[in-house]
Amino acid sequence: MTAPSGITIRLAHPHEHAEVGLLTVAGFAAGPYGAATDPDRVALLHDAAGRAEAGELLVAVDDATGELVGTASLLRAGARYSRRALPDEAEVRLLATSQAGRGRGVGAALMESALERARGWGVTALVVDTGPGNLTAQRLYHRLGFERVPERETTHIPGVGVLIVFRFALQPGDGVLVRLVRVEELDRVSELSVSAYAGDFGDLSPTYLASIADVAPRALEHEVWVAEDRATGALLGTVATPRPGSHISPLGRPGELDFRLLAVDPAARGRGLGTLLTCHVIRLARLRGLRRVVLNSGPEMFTAHRLYERLGFVRLPERETFLPDGRRLYAFGLDLPD
Structure with missing residues (x-):
């Protein structure tokens, strides 16, 4: 899909990093697990600058207002904050939308942009994980064509459960x-x-x-x-x-x-x-x-x-x-x- 009408997907500018961090915190606080309380988790959500340095920090921008209404981080395997990608894979982390971005296809547009960028990197697949209670994210990943990978579901997060892993193959397996x-x-x-x-x-x-x-x-x-x-x-x-x-x-x-x-x-x-x-x-x-x-x-x-x-x-x-x-x-x- 293309970005929804009135929404532009692009890389975040350095002066927007603090705002992206706040958007990420608010987006996850509105999700099924509520506001983060673990200090390391809170620091991760705020650290948009670190995520930009480690990979590509995507944002969704409302064309009419200039407001940031969504974000996602695209990371290579082994990069800081990457936790799921195997060598020759890329990973999306911390997909979040603001209240103003919900119901407008912002999450799907961010994931589609991540897929195209990862394809340009030449990696074999894009992976993402989510909590078992985040049914909205799971439906999105299934709708986009990601496949669940149960054998890679080995990470347990207290208060969340075992993270569900999805994978989208980007390359044919023909050498x-x-x-x-x-x-x-x-x-x-x-x-x-x-x-x-x-x-x-x-x-x-x-x-x-x-x-x-x-x-x-x-x-x-x-x-x-x-x-x-x-x-x-x-x-x-x-x-x-x-x-x-x-x-x-x-x-x-x-x-x-x-x-x-x-x-x-x-x-x-x-x-x-x-x-x-x-x-x-x-x-x-x-x-x-x-x-x-x-x-x-x-x-x-x-x-x-x-x-x-x-x-x-x-x-x-x-x-x-x-x-x-x-x-x-x-x-x-x-x-x-x-």
Whole structure:
């Protein structure tokens, strides 16, 4: 889902840390276990600055008033305040909403933002725990697609009980992870992309090849994802998507996610990487609450066309345009069910 109308999810600013701490304290005091009395727990709830230093401190902001109406902390395994994440997982802690934020989908929007950010880190899963009496949180996690992990429910908190653990898998279990590109990898992604397109479509214009190779500005403005071999660390493929709330091409319309420049290293063909990356794009669209995924494709890209059709995409002739040489630029779309 996207953030509810009138709500923005972003990272907290340093000058807001004290306010976030107070919001966290008040949010948990209004929950099923009441106000915290243990000094260590009280200090944890207040320490928004420490949580920001240890990971990413998310806040939900009411656009009309500027008021902070929710918060959550996203942490890597082993970071300060992380208690549940295993290596290669991320964890959400201290999800809280203010009185003004309740009933507006703020908690779900914060969790969806945490899922997308964790996916960009390249971790395998996002985990979260909650008390057995916090039925509202449990319903939220189930609704978002988290699965309960009873074998990891080993922590007993006095006055609360045994904490319930939920996990959301972010990566397929096939030896490949999908994550955002790193700065030091931009040249490799450029090389991979040019090699893939030039090898398959040798008559591409120098201008188009130059645009394919120009990865750095694309990564700065949009999102460039890579498929990495877990065993070797080699980059095997790439795809580009817009940042939430924007588009990466003229094709995209409100409610749609458009993507570009799907490419697989010629040496890595046959491993299903094109399907993997396209399915990643579809998951992103679902995560953002969008209704359709769209893309353009050149008329000679037959292998890509077969891939898209196999995944359920259909041609959108009414939205197709023409290339400078007169050839039709195909458009494909995949409608996502509610």
